Amino acid sequence: xxxxxxxxxxxxxxxxxxxxxxxxxxxxxxxxxxxxxxxxxxxxxxxxxxxxxxxxxxxxxxxxxxxxxxxxxxxxxxxxxxxxxxxxxxxxxxxxxxxxxxxxxxxxxxxxxxxxxxx
Amino acid sequence: xxxxxxxxxxxxxxxxxxxxxxxxxxxxxxxxxxxxxxxxxxxxxxxxxxxxxxxxxxxxxxxxxxxxxxxxxxxxxxxxxxxxxxxxxxxxxxxxxxxxxxxxxxxxx
Numbered sequence: 001x002x003x004x005x006x007x008x009x010x011x012x013x014x015x016x017x018x019x020x021x022x023x024x025x026x027x028x029x030x031x032x033x034x035x036x037x038x039x040x041x042x043x044x045x046x047x048x049x050x051x052x053x054x055x056x057x058x059x060x061x062x063x064x065x066x067x068x069x070x071x072x073x074x075x076x077x078x079x080x081x082x083x084x085x086x087x088x089x090x091x092x093x094x095x096x097x098x099x100x101x102x103x104x105x106x107x108x109x110x111x112x113x114x115x116x117x118x119x
Numbered sequence: 120x121x122x123x124x125x126x127x128x129x130x131x132x133x134x135x136x137x138x139x140x141x142x143x144x145x146x147x148x149x150x151x152x153x154x155x156x157x158x159x160x161x162x163x164x165x166x167x168x169x170x171x172x173x174x175x176x177x178x179x180x181x182x183x184x185x186x187x188x189x190x191x192x193x194x195x196x197x198x199x200x201x202x203x204x205x206x207x208x209x210x211x212x213x214x215x216x217x218x219x220x221x222x223x224x225x226x227x228x
Contacts, residue, residue: 044219044220044222045157045206045219045222047218047219050217059214059215060215078137080168093161095163100165100174101127103169104210104213104217105153105165105208106155106163106165106208107165107175108165109162109164110161110162111161111162
């Protein structure tokens with residue numbers, strides 16, 4: 001069974017930093033591109049960042065470019081999101097999501113972790 | 120950036136009836152469109168990709184159609200568990216763009 005479990009969310013002040021983690025199990029992690037998708041409270045979904053299976057290709061939404069860094073450790077079956085210079089508008093539930101092979105759609109999602117940016 | 124617009128924002132339908140949800144792209148996305156279902160407090164679930172292909176384990180009452188700029192998600196006979204928010208998402212200009220619609224809330228009439 002595919003499982004994605006996020007952790008690392010919490011309350012942080014504007015300008016602060018946070019590192020999210022996603023532990024994957026139930027599939028060959030090193031074979032899949034992975035993503036972070038976020039959802040502000042009461043709002044819709046926003047793709048944040050993607051990383052290819054071998055970390056060769058990395059992409060960011062314009063809203064986070066230069067502030068967030070995605071990475072992965074295939075030996076540990078883990079995905080990360082380093083978030084710096086956080087703003088109030090970054091407040092959201094952050095989901096880890098797997099790409100379906102050969103198709104950039106999100107076929108499995110974690111339960112999400114809440115990041116709140118507030119003074 | 121490709122903008123995805125879903126309509127209506129809220130749809131009220133009785134159980135057992137058919138529901139039709141629409142998604143429009145600001146420019147052609149070919150058939151590179153997916154649909155997701157999200158229930159309160161849960162993560163989204165992939166329903167449809169490639170505009171019309173059901174994801175693994177998705178019941179046959181869910182169907183997708185369309186290409187180019189106009190897409191439809193149809194739920195043929197609504198079950199109680201189908202009342203949720205539905206999002207469309209384009210991936211035609213990937214990389215890097217993947218954009219979602221704002222969602223349609225399907226509620227019980």
